[in-house]
Amino acid sequence: MDIDRIRAAKARLDGHARVTPLLSSPFLDEIAGRRVLVKPECLQVTGSFKFRGAWSALSALEPAARSKGVIAFSSGNHAQGVAHAARLHEVPSVIVMPADAPKLKIDNTRALGAEVVLYDRATEDRDAIGAELAEERGLTLVKPFDEPEVIAGQGACGLEIAEQARALGIEEADLLVCCGGGGFTSGIALACEADAPGLRVRPVEPEGFDDVTRSLEAGTPQRNAALSGGLCDAIVTPEPGKLTFPIMQRLCGPGVVVSEAEALAAMREAFLRLKLVAEPGGAVALAAALYHSDQIAGDAVIVTISGGNVDPEIFAQALAARSSAG
Amino acid sequence: MDIDRIRAAKARLDGHARVTPLLSSPFLDEIAGRRVLVKPECLQVTGSFKFRGAWSALSALEPAARSKGVIAFSSGNHAQGVAHAARLHEVPSVIVMPADAPKLKIDNTRALGAEVVLYDRATEDRDAIGAELAEERGLTLVKPFDEPEVIAGQGACGLEIAEQARALGIEEADLLVCCGGGGFTSGIALACEADAPGLRVRPVEPEGFDDVTRSLEAGTPQRNAALSGGLCDAIVTPEPGKLTFPIMQRLCGPGVVVSEAEALAAMREAFLRLKLVAEPGGAVALAAALYHSDQIAGDAVIVTISGGNVDPEIFAQALAARSSAG
Known part of the structure; x- marks a missing residue:
């Protein structure tokens, strides 16, 4: 995996994928205690990155x-x-x-x-x-994450973030990425290594499915006890990928772990403040920014919303969530 | 009111307002029976145009x-x-x-x-x-609509639509605009007159508050019987504006009227297909495109989602709506 492969993927995506904006809200800044920039991949074609x-x-x-x-x-x-x-x-x-x-x-x-x-x-x-x-x-x-061309495609999102952050004058910040097998996280990390080395890419996972966070801590791949269940279905994987883990080990971390209640509360804030539909697994990075600000460094934090494909019943549950979890 | 004032407003908005994208979904195209392009002003700063x-x-x-x-x-x-x-x-x-x-x-x-x-x-x-x-x-x-600089600011959105439609090769189409006092509708109409004369701007209103539609039919300003009530609070006004009505009379129509049930169903489709939060008044134009396609001409239709500031309780009501109203 190298940056040229990501740049080539980005060129092939041109005219097919959407360039998603980088959004913000003074209300989110207030909750997080720092500037929050949101990359809404829920607005991507098919509703996710x-x-x-x-x-x-x-x-x-x-x-x-x-x-x-x-x-x-x-x-x-x-x-x-x-x-x-x-x-x-x-x-x-x-x-x-x-x-x-x-x-x-x-x-x-x-x-x-x-x-x-x-x-x-x-x-x-x-x-x-x-x-x-x-x-x-x-x-x-076509594997979901342990495949070079897939990682390269997800990395194209990282090239966009690097460019958008630079335009806002943000050189150094934590960049929180919703993490399952690590394709999105490792692709973005490779893109930032080349184009925005001051952004520190950190995987965010739900409790009980924090294999990447624990693997980065341990230095070797760790498995989750449960293989399914929970609301964050989009990012539930048994263990980090064989291709993605070495990339994340070199470039990412430490991970952040959030509760399902925090993910639901973050979905509610995305609804209220950004008018965006996030799915539970897609809201974990925003949840980390809003409710774990003590683990985050710097004046600004960038978060991905990785997807918005959520059943109406689950979304209604998030709407009823308390506005401040954690 | 002339186009130069709108262009000047757009220049002042540069770097302060967001350039919202023009979104689409194959699922919406299927319901409407034609290509549907959505201008999501719910993503604008403060959640509306x-x-x-x-x-x-x-x-x-x-x-x-x-x-x-x-x-x-x-x-x-x-x-x-x-x-x-x-x-x-x-x-x-x-x-x-x-x-x-x-x-x-x-x-x-x-x-x-x-x-x-x-x-x-x-x-x-x-x-x-x-x-x-x-x-x-x-x-x-600062009046909400009957004020030249306000109309000019809303018209900046029309300049964006004109440019984005052209980039997609759309020269002729109905452009459905959620309409209250007519500031958004008349501003967009003036912008299109200059930059996209093939787009026909049509106001969309909720039942019971269709003063603009009736005024355009009658040729003189008509008032609504009720002055408040209904879910579409954002676009409930007693009558068309004194500045906006002559502009709409010259450039817009005919209007389209939708039911509240249709507005709620359109909110649900925006949630499912675009991952966007629309408020009831902000969803009437999408409702017209989806559920009144017999009143619309051409292979493509452009709709505005004018805002997304909706209480969670009302949004939950929309999530529970039948997926095909009308």
């Missing part, structure tokens, strides 16, 4: 391989990103999804033209299912 | 007059726009608000540093209250 990596991966394939179609396994956001990128490329896509994924994500993935194959997250191995289907039909597997 | 007009008006004042402070009467979005613009100019602001305005808007206006004076919408005359306070304290009144 995942479209960037998916488009990057599909557009990097040889046309002959791409025309046979692609397969992905995903709790939902990667699924929608791959399905939409495949439809735009006019090639078939098969998505292997956990049966307990939010209904909205399953429905949207189907509506975007993908064939959806459901599996049981507790008893079945999605990698094995994906590999078998890929073999049978000649599909190319 | 009103900051544009407020900043335009304050920045156009003589410094000596401005330093004494400003006063505005508003159901909420203009209030927040003026309060924030005054704070950024470091001058005092007094806001006269109806006592039944959404609590979030009253709270936010206070939090933005304004002095809030409440009045009864049914029994008191806000114009008289505003004029008296202005006289007493030497404040300059």
Whole structure:
């Protein structure tokens, strides 16, 4: 992985992915006790940053391989990103999804033209299912994070952040990234290493699924006890990726861990102050900025909202949350 | 009112207001039966387009007059726009608000540093209250819509739409604008007359408060029977403005009228498909595009979401709405 691959991905994304703005609100600044800049990837095509990596991966394939179609396994956001990128490329896509994924994500993935194959997250191995289907039909597997072109696509978001922060005069700040397998975090970290070395990239995870935070502390990959459950489905992964962990070890940390109540309260603040819809896993970085400001350094903090694909019932729960958690 | 005043307002807004993007979703296109482009002014500073007009008006004042402070009467979005613009100019602001305005808007206006004076919408005359306070304290009144510099500021949004539509290759389309007193509608219409004459600007109003639609039909200003009530508080006005109506008569129409149920359903679609928070009055134009497509011409339609300042309780009501109203 090098910065040229990220710059090439960004060039391929041009005209397909949205350049999301960097937003702010005096109300959020007041809660956090410092300036808060928000990168709303919930406004990205398909409602999360995942479209960037998916488009990057599909557009990097040889046309002959791409025309046979692609397969992905995903709790939902990667699924929608791959399905939409495949439809735009006019090639078939098969998505292997956990049966307990939010209904909205399953429905949207189907509506975007993908064939959806459901599996049981507790008893079945999605990698094995994906590999078998890929073999049978000649599909190319697009992994959700441990794949160079996917990391490069997510890194394009980091190049945007670097440029936008510079335009605001922010040279040094913590940059909090919602972290699952680490594709988004490591891609952004590589981009900042090149273009904004004063930004310190820090993964943020929900309690109980803090494998990256613990892995960075321990210096070796740590697994989570639970493999599923919780509201932050978008960023629940068993352990850091094989490609992403060494990058994060070199460039990122320390991690920040937030509670589900804090994620819900941050969703409510994003609703009230930014008029944005964040999903629980997409709100953990904002929650860290708002409710763990003692762990953050500097006059300004940059946070990603990684996605907004949330069922109305869960969002209603966030609206009813207390306005100050923590 | 001429285009030069709008261009001058846009120049003064540069670096203070956000250039909001033009968003889309294949799911919305499918419901509407044509391409739908959404201008999300809910993402504007203070959560509505009103900051544009407020900043335009304050920045156009003589410094000596401005330093004494400003006063505005508003159901909420203009209030927040003026309060924030005054704070950024470091001058005092007094806001006269109806006592039944959404609590979030009253709270936010206070939090933005304004002095809030409440009045009864049914029994008191806000114009008289505003004029008296202005006289007493030497404040300059910033009217919500019937004021050239306010119309010019809102028109800056129209210049953005004209440029963004052109970039997408859209030369001819209906442009649906959420309409109260007509400041936003007439400002956008003037901008389009100059920069995008193929866009037909059409006001959209809620049932029971369709004074502009009826006025355009009748050729003379018509009043609404009710002066308050309903969910679409942001765009409830007694009659079209004296400055705005002749502009709309020359350039706009016909109007479209939607139900509250349709506005709530459109809020739900904005949540699901665009990850945006729209308030009821801010969702009427999207509702018209989605549920009154028989009244709309062409392969593409452009809609404004004029604001997102909605109490959580009302938003929860929208989340529970049926997904297809109409």
